[in-house]
Amino acid sequence: MARIKEFDSDKALDAAVGVFREHGFEGTSTEMLVQAMKIGRQSLYDTFGDKWALYRLAVQRYASEETDAHIAMLRGKPRAIDGIAAMINRVVATANQACLGINSICEFGQSRPDLAEVHRAADHRLRHAASERVRQAQETGDVDNSLAADAVVDFLFASITGIRVAARGGAGRNQLASLGQLALRAIV
Amino acid sequence: MARIKEFDSDKALDAAVGVFREHGFEGTSTEMLVQAMKIGRQSLYDTFGDKWALYRLAVQRYASEETDAHIAMLRGKPRAIDGIAAMINRVVATANQACLGINSICEFGQSRPDLAEVHRAADHRLRHAASERVRQAQETGDVDNSLAADAVVDFLFASITGIRVAARGGAGRNQLASLGQLALRAIV
DNA sequence: TCCTTTATTGACTGATTGTTCCAGAATTGG
DNA sequence: CCAATTCTGGAACAATCAGTCAATAAAGGA
Numbered sequence A, B: 001m002a003r004i005k006e007f008d009s010d011k012a013l014d015a016a017v018g019v020f021r022e023h024g025f026e027g028t029s030t031e032m033l034v035q036a037m038k039i040g041r042q043s044l045y046d047t048f049g050d051k052w053a054l055y056r057l058a059v060q061r062y063a064s065e066e067t068d069a070h071i072a073m074l075r076g077k078p079r080a081i082d083g084i085a086a087m088i089n090r091v092v093a094t095a096n097q098a099c100l101g102i103n104s105i106c107e108f109g110q111s112r113p114d115l116a117e118v119h120r121a122a123d124h125r126l127r128h129a130a131s132e133r134v135r136q137a138q139e140t141g142d143v144d145n146s147l148a149a150d151a152v153v154d155f156l157f158a159s160i161t162g163i164r165v166a167a168r169g170g171a172g173r174n175q176l177a178s179l180g181q182l183a184l185r186a187i188v
Numbered sequence C: 001t002c003c004t005t006t007a008t009t010g011a012c013t014g015a016t017t018g019t020t021c022c023a024g025a026a027t028t029g030g
Numbered sequence D: 001c002c003a004a005t006t007c008t009g010g011a012a013c014a015a016t017c018a019g020t021c022a023a024t025a026a027a028g029g030a
Helices: A009-023 A030-037 A041-048 A053-076 A082-091 A099-106 A113-139 A149-168 A175-185 B011-025 B030-037 B041-048 B051-075 B082-093 B100-108 B114-137 B147-167 B172-186
Strands: none
Touching: A009 A030, A009 A041, A009 A053, A009 A099, A030 A041, A030 A053, A030 B114, A041 A053, A053 A082, A053 A099, A053 A113, A082 A113, A082 A149, A082 A175, A099 A113, A099 A149, A099 B100, A099 B147, A113 A149, A149 A175, A149 B100, A149 B172, A175 B147, A175 B172, B011 B030, B011 B041, B011 B051, B011 B100, B030 B041, B030 B051, B041 B051, B051 B082, B051 B100, B051 B114, B082 B114, B082 B147, B082 B172, B100 B114, B100 B147, B114 B147, B147 B172
């Protein structure tokens, strides 16, 4: 048998992520996708199914990479609180790019169960890692011990959302940095 | 001359707000609009121009009403900090409804200058009122005096965004309440 | 070289999009 | 009642949509 060309499906998916995060699902046409992904139209349907399946896969891919990046920051410093700060600071530094996760949640809410499941699964892994690090920071006294670790994690993620949406709304870099500082200040 | 039916244009606009906030601009068809607004298609175009003009007007209307509600909370209590808390608590209580402001920013970012201008104008009025109240709370020692009032206002709005997106993502009521509590805790 | 598999291409479908046109119903002031 | 005006409903518009089909090109295994 002949295993043949097999275009770089990962790169194509990354390109799809780039289009979807900027224009959303409804704002993206298949024409935009095939041009950005630089593949034939038929290849798109053969490889990914239909537009919705591709969108779901793009959200999954994006969430997975985002989760990896968050966890790398969280665990990249010896002291837990420094890891938490690094995660927030990375968000501030990269806030100029639209977040496909937030956009997806805003666009569809809970109306598509299969999409909500993608979000739920991605959140689970990140929440686990963040929760562990928050508890460590509480043990060393860097995060208030009287707070529930889960509540702190929720708050950190909500703050990340606030920073990213503020950036998409046109906030400047120092505004975003200030938001990050205040978020950290809230949990000490 | 004969001044005639003149359907309730305000109610129709409110209905449009209801559709847009749930489905976004691209996810809303004119068919959905005429059905929700309960007016003829031609009336829609005669009265509001085209779909984009209607959307812009809907965002403007929504932002205006939201700003009124926020300010009513802010000024509804004698102590400034209680007003601030009331604003946050109202957001928590009403977070089950999608926010057209956030959805609009996520969907379009800064790509449509006329829309961005609507947001900017709406933000200005609210920011002014909130900033005034924050300064009062700083004078009475209820909000940390070492923080810049503008930064506190930014943070409050970012927290509101975080709460609303969390709700759209499926967060429960106690999670949202906890987010509100931590946001207030951050500025004392 | 031939064969199988995969990718590309462009044309095509049927549905839906936003928008306009038009005829008629409804409504109110004179 | 009449006339002026506004709203409605449906038909029609061109454009675009997602998705399919068929033919061709490319590429590696035999």
